[in-house]
Amino acid sequence: MKNLKQHLYIIAVGLVFFSCEEPVILEIPDAQDQIVIEGLITNADLNYVKVTKSRSFYESGLAEAVPDATVTVTNLNGTAYVFEHNPENDPELEGIYSAPAGFIGEINNSYALSVIAEGVEYTAQETLMPVTTIDSLTVEVDFEEMEDPEDEGRFYEVIFFAQEPQDRIDHYLFKFYRNDTLVKDFAEDIYFAEDEFLGSEIDDLPIAGYYALDDTVRVEMYSITREAFVFYVDLFNLINGDGGMFSPPPANPRNNLSNGAFGYFQVSALDSETIIVKEPDN
């Protein structure tokens, strides 16, 4: 389900024969940290804004949270919702601001985000686009994987079916879960699509990952705006690039946030479908 245009980069990067790679330590001067905003508004009970900070290249662990920001989301009618920082006081959820109870996104409504952090206001605006519904999911055995499964028992593929509306422009983001754990084929994978090259019948499309019997598999399909799609394409290229040899030189993803904040304020309609993996009938 990768964007068609990404195929080429993958081919080019993968074709460096005889190569070997080794980690090197770069001397990178410490840069000033910057605000990173990860906002998500949906038409379901999944609404939050996460505010963290960027850091030096070699730092690891959880990102430094910004707990004292003022986060407000305002809809087209001018109703403002103030998001509260970590209401449960869960240390795992530091930096996450939750929507007030009962808040839910509406299709075709627009949302303006305001984050005031360390004396600077960062804003973004995004419209909640309708999403195509998932028709169904089915299960098939992948015989090649069955011969030599990477993980014991995981050789079932989940197949996705949908009808792509041809009379409007859609952009999609997908997430896949095995027993509520996110599944990606590779850590740097992002599953997104634009409908420019898609026909109306989305049939027999295998999702990422292989699954075992009795796994609960959930597919989430998010509508995203053109701008969000561009952000994910850029993010994908940045984290999958080869440093500018065959792929374009790395660049910061284009986003919808003002004042140079990194991240994105995503507003989506969400459709999800769940299947429990059983032996296929045939």
Next chain:
Amino acid sequence: MRKSLFMVLVLLGIFGRAYAQEKFTLNGYVKDANNGEELLGVTVFVQELRNGVISNNYGFYSITMAPGEYTISYSFIGYKTLTRKIVLSEDMVQNISLVEESTELEEVVVTGERPEKNVVDIQMSVNEIDIRQVKKLPALFGEPDIIKTIQLLPGVISAGEGTSSFFVRGGSADQNLILIDEAPIYDPSHLFGLFSVFNADIIKDAELYKGGIPARFGGRLSSILDVRTRDGNNQKFEGDAGIGLLATSLSLEGPLKKDKSSFILSARRSYVDLFARAANSENLVHFYDINAKVNWRANNKNRFFLALYAGRDNFDFGDDFGFDWGNRTATFRWNHLFNDKLFSNTSLIASNFDYGLESRDASQGFTWDSSIEEFTFKQDLNYFISPKFELDFGYHLTYRKFSPGRIAPTPESIFKGKDLAKEFALDHAFYIGSQHKLSEKISVTYGARFSLFQNVGKSQVFLYEDAQNNINPVRTDTLFFDQFETIKNYFNVEPRLAVRYIVGENSSLKLSYNRMVQNTHLISSGTVPVPFNTWAPSSYYLKPQKADQVAVGYFRNFKDNEYEFSAEVYYKTTNNVTDFADNAQIFFNEDIATEYRQGKGEAYGLELLLKKNEGDITGFVSYTWSKANRTVPGVNLSRTFDANHDRRHNFNAIATYDYNDKWSFGATFTYGTGKPTTIPAGSYQYGDGYIADIITDRNGFRLPAFHKLDLSATLTPRKNKGKKWETSWVFALYNAYSRKNPFALLTQVTQNKDGDIIGDGTEKEAKMIYLFPVLPSITYNIKF
């Protein structure tokens, strides 16, 4: 126009003097005595006049002089100089055959104190590639490749190890016009550049023009690589077969009619896939090249040539996907002598480059293809008016068709078909250039190329609310154009000038200026072009790229021309250099126009070359100091950045040593400042465990230096009497001391060799990619 041209000629005293005294013309072709191949660039020197001419690109020369007795010497590097006394009392034809200098004979060549071409020739910033030397040099997997030698010339930088791309004087790879028998090659790579499309068996010679580019060439900013193939032996049948680690080749040549007509056929194919197929592997990769040429010398006035080339790469990954690309060219040439002084070359040229991609996945299947195709008519004339004055002029017309891409889904695919709008262009060029010997010391060439580039229909142009908005382009209107209806015209005058001043007996100073205009733009945002890049014409949104270059050089030969030395400095500015926005989507983008960014480029440098032409040891050492930067609005926050092809120091040395008639040795050494690359200033976490780098400064970091030594030895066992064939073995060591040379630098979440994440997935690392360690190879050649 015509009238004013005539006036210029009269003012220059050409016509005036031509009628003043009766003169006669000596002309003819110069060829190799052994195989009848025409020799280009032979110095034809008239001792009495201390003046001479150089045989043209088709081996033809013509000198017009007053009646009298003359001593004419014909000299060419690697051949014995031939001296003839003639009595010129009427027009004369002298077709000359030169004999190759054999390395076995230590002989003193009498040159008549004639300084060599390097010093005398007005042309500067040109390098000739000696194909015989290329064959003796060590080569990757034992495949001799002229592009790999070109990458070692002064002023030339390799785009990266294992690539066939090169940068000339601070220009990008697409600014080189690569010609095979005058037909352009749009992508010279096999196996993503491991080898070039030039099969060494068929190449006669190659010249690289880096500056002071003659008016007969145009269309690219930085260089012209003019590769010419052999005509085939017109004396006897010959064959050549080579078996290398990677590819095998076969050439056949011989007379169709002795002295009159000959053919050459050469084919090369890699055969790794045959082993893979035998081992039942589904991943099959191969490439091939076929060159064919026939020529017919009807008489001394008419000669015809037909040259064909086809080459292709095929990558086949079983049920998953496959892709291929290739060039095809055809050149038909008619050389005609209108009279003793007026030489005409009429060419019809076709060239095609295309690539295809195929995804064989059941639900995500599609085929994708793209091509560029061109047809050219060329009329070139050389007018040898007097030994002091020559005129070159002509008209070139090219029609180009750009097919940027078409997607066709397979029956069960989720994709739908799409065809990007094709683009068409007509390119007219009229040029005139003169070679004028003002005095014994000073010679000049001056001229200009007048180019009219027409972007024509049938096509369409989208108009945008904001043509630079590449996030969400909003089209306001679409303009439709009929077939051959003009969309945009670009007229440019490209002046060309070169001056040569003889300083002493063996040295000269040269100066040149050229303006070059480029109307075909490569759509590529990486450092190294990949075969999946497309081309676009100058158009509604793309302005012609223009470069102005000034170069000054000092040229000196030592020890009877055994050594050549040159030092050149150049300064080049480029306007409207085509670049792409940060994050540009260059593949299959209908709104690609919104990704175009054009800006300025600047490049300057110093090039030193010392070359040894004769003796047991031949070769060259070169050193280049250079800088290249770009300033493009909308790229790197509009700040100036080091160009991808910026390298400060480059040192190269190549040598071949003929030890005895059994053994010869070759070596190349190269050292270069590391290439610029972009590294992160920091990182941040977003979404489902993604860790993104923060990018602040494009090309702000240097990879470590590149250096490498290659060695080769060629064994030619003594030819047994009675045996009709000769064999040779070439042993080579690529990267002899196994230097780990950085190819690229990338960052990723820290992972082990199998690609599994180490730790909690929040730690990033930088990784250097290295290409080839030491690689031995062996090649077996049979000549029959």
